[in-house]
Amino acid sequence: MALVKYILEDSSEVTIEAQVGQNLMQLAIENNVEGIEGACGGSCMCATCHVKVESVNGAELGERSEMELDVLEMEIDEVASNSRLGCQIEINEKIESITVRIESIQSI
């Protein structure tokens, strides 16, 4: 189990307990976290779950895959070094907590 803190666009915060195996897009959808849509269902093909990772405790996140980086570059004007797709961040046994800022694009 890990604690995931989402910082919303209005700067309010929501913290949710996540189970191992859940990804940050799926967790947000299941808990009605505003600003995450997951329009492609978590297949790394849109950026409606774009977040910026502010901090991680317990483990390092892996590198972005080439496909994830490609999609970020195609959809986001300024891709930051901590820009990630929420659907590609999966909670594992080592992650204790993670804080992300939601900066996703909206559906059409």
Added chain:
Amino acid sequence: MAKILKTVCPTNNDDVDADITSHDTYEKGFPHNAFKRLRDDEPCAWIDEHDGGKGFWAITRYNDIREVNGLPKIFSSAQGIRLEEQSKEEFEARKTFQETDPPVHTRQRMMFHRGFTRKLVSTYEPLIREICNDILNDAVDLNEVDATKEIAKKLPMRMLGRVVGTPDEDAEWLVSKGDSMIANSDPDFTDHVIDKVDTDEYRFLPFRSPAGREIYDYGEKQKKLRENNDMGDVLSMLLQPDKHGDTLSDLEFKNFFALMVAAGNDTTRYSMAFSMHALANNPYIFDCLKSSPDDAPIWSTATEEFIRWASPTMHFRRTATEDYILHNKKIREGDKVAVWFISGNYDERKFAEPFSFNLERENNQHIAFGQGGPHTCLGMWLARLEVKVAMQELLKRVSKIEQIGPEKYLRSNFIRGIKNLPVRLTSA
């Protein structure tokens, strides 16, 4: 107050024992009750085929479809995505990136993805409104029209043509060829009905259709026009090397072009047709949307609901690459597996009141675009934008839509469509 409208089974085919493999079944409307029975009693069901096919597993519950669709190594697309049995030679000749698995799929997908991002597609909105203008004004002037033929059929190809860069005057011809290919089981769209006449000589062409050859030739001409000449359209963009320096081969380009003409044409058409069917038959939906400005959030939720409601691509087929147990059934290596997206979109386990059209449905995680797997529809942003804009522009021009005759459904176990929708449009 939730903007919900209760409508039970938007089809006139209530046969619980309908043969889900038969094209004829779907001509009577989608057999919702037969799929509900499968979801409830046998969510992983072995279905025999009567046309010489080997049979397949039908996966009908939402969560199971997501599971199968998200495991491309086990449920492969690289042996075909339609139920039709193909020889290796036929398969290789007709293969598009839809019939590949990651990582081969990923490379091609990302090359095509450049032309269909949300960022790029959103810039087409003014163009799409402009195209709606002529077609919708003509339709409203006619007063009594077949809304599929005069509206839903004309808009998507004109829109796609403008976006990818084919001339407006070719749109009608491209539509007819696209229909001959993808609606290859309906005699209204082709003389070469796949389960009724011998199509053996066309087995190496897209959709086993003679129209495939004409589309290949047309695609080649479009490619030649753009050699050393950037026309500033999506086709020119796709012919450029990607950031790794990779380019598309001739066959990859031709098959992609054929796929785009077939898939970019009819699925959006039928999403629009089902949307207009809902508007014509439910004054409540009509009134709510007509009184909502274009930028109102209800248009986003309504568009997703229109697309869930229509679910035009009913299934895709995968092939098991190893044995897999689902609901105590053993799917064996080599078995065909069909994921019935439309059934998932009406699964009571996932959607509250799935047979109710809810204009403000929250978290509408429908799978009409095959979401959750590597083959999520490339054109999903364009489809969403086209459906939304077309319905917005239609409602600006009419004060009333009434259905004045029975709708007719496409004869296909693959694509769900209303091919005729007689309506009376009262000018606003």
